[in-house]
Amino acid sequence: MSEINVSLLSSLRAQRNKAQMITDSGDKWPEYGSGVGIYEAFLGLKSGHLRRICDRVSGHQVMGLDLMGDGTVLTELNIGGAAINLIDRRSDELRKKELELGIVLIDGNILASLTWKRLKVLNKKFDLILFRPGAGIRNITDKSAIHAWILQQAWSVLGLGGTLIAQTPIESQPLLEVWASKKHDGLNASCSKQYFSPRLVIKKLDHAPNKLPLKLS
Numbered sequence: 509m510s511e512i513n514v515s516l517l518s519s520l521r522a523q524r525n526k527a528q529m530i531t532d533s534g535d536k537w538p539e540y541g542s543g544v545g546i547y548e549a550f551l552g553l554k555s556g557h558l559r560r561i562c563d564r565v566s567g568h569q570v571m572g573l574d575l576m577g578d579g580t581v582l583t584e585l586n587i588g589g590a591a592i593n594l595i596d597r598r599s600d601e602l603r604k605k606e607l608e609l610g611i612v613l614i615d616g617n618i619l620a621s622l623t624w625k626r627l628k629v630l631n632k633k634f635d636l637i638l639f640r641p642g643a644g645i646r647n648i649t650d651k652s653a654i655h656a657w658i659l660q661q662a663w664s665v666l667g668l669g670g671t672l673i674a675q676t677p678i679e680s681q682p683l684l685e686v687w688a689s690k691k692h693d694g695l696n697a698s699c700s701k702q703y704f705s706p707r708l709v710i711k712k713l714d715h716a717p718n719k720l721p722l723k724l725s
């Protein structure tokens with residue numbers, strides 16, 4: 509957080525309060541946790557793509573992170589990991605499955621540094637990070653710089669060889685397309701237009717920088 513500038517900090521605060529207000533006012537987020545099929549369809553991925561990413565991981569239990577989701581997708585992939593969701597509304601059945609797989613649900617605001625601190629305390633590095641907020645993306649990220657901040661946080665917990673797949677706000681697409689088309693040491697990126705929301709894929713390679721070299725403002 510120390511590296512972000514004052515104007516981004518105040519935008520983050522304002523957006524975080526807005527997200528909180530939406531929840532507190534009873535105008536709730538659509539709460540559902542989709543499975544692999546919906547993630548792949550809406551992220552414009554071929555059927556079986558997420559499974560194949562998991563199958564390529566060797567030497568340790570595959571770890572996934574479901575951002576703005578309840579981890580249902582991770583249970584379908586039968587992998588461990590964590591999920592960050594504003595509230596914990598899991599059914600008993602989902603809670604039990606996640607416990608068995610070692611998935612930890614962090615009920616927190618993705619725009620709050622504290623939420624990321626709670627994640628980092630788990631000391632996990634993730635092989636697959638999925639960020640499919642659905643329509644929710646418009647309510648939390650109307651500013652490209654905030655979206656970039658979330659991606660920075662995600663990057664810091666992505667393991668070497670790991671893949672981040674994110675829905676992105678339409679406003680960020682032109683900048684992301686230019687950024688992804690350039691060569692960056694230690695990562696491969698692509699940004700493509702999809703039916704609902706553009707999709708960004710970043711793969712973390714050997715010698716990846718600690719900080720994602722991405723600035724959107």
Ligand SMILES: C[S@@+](CC[C@H](N)C(=O)[O-])C[C@H]1O[C@@H](n2cnc3c(N)ncnc32)[C@H](O)[C@@H]1O
Nearest residue numbers: 527537541542576577593594617618640642644
């Ligand atoms: C439209 S649902 C999508 C859920 C899931 N990713 C899926 O694809 O089924 C949006 C989710 O974002 C979560 N959410 C909304 N605002 C959030 C915030 N500021 N921080 C963390 N999660 C948030 C909600 O709790 C809800 O589960």
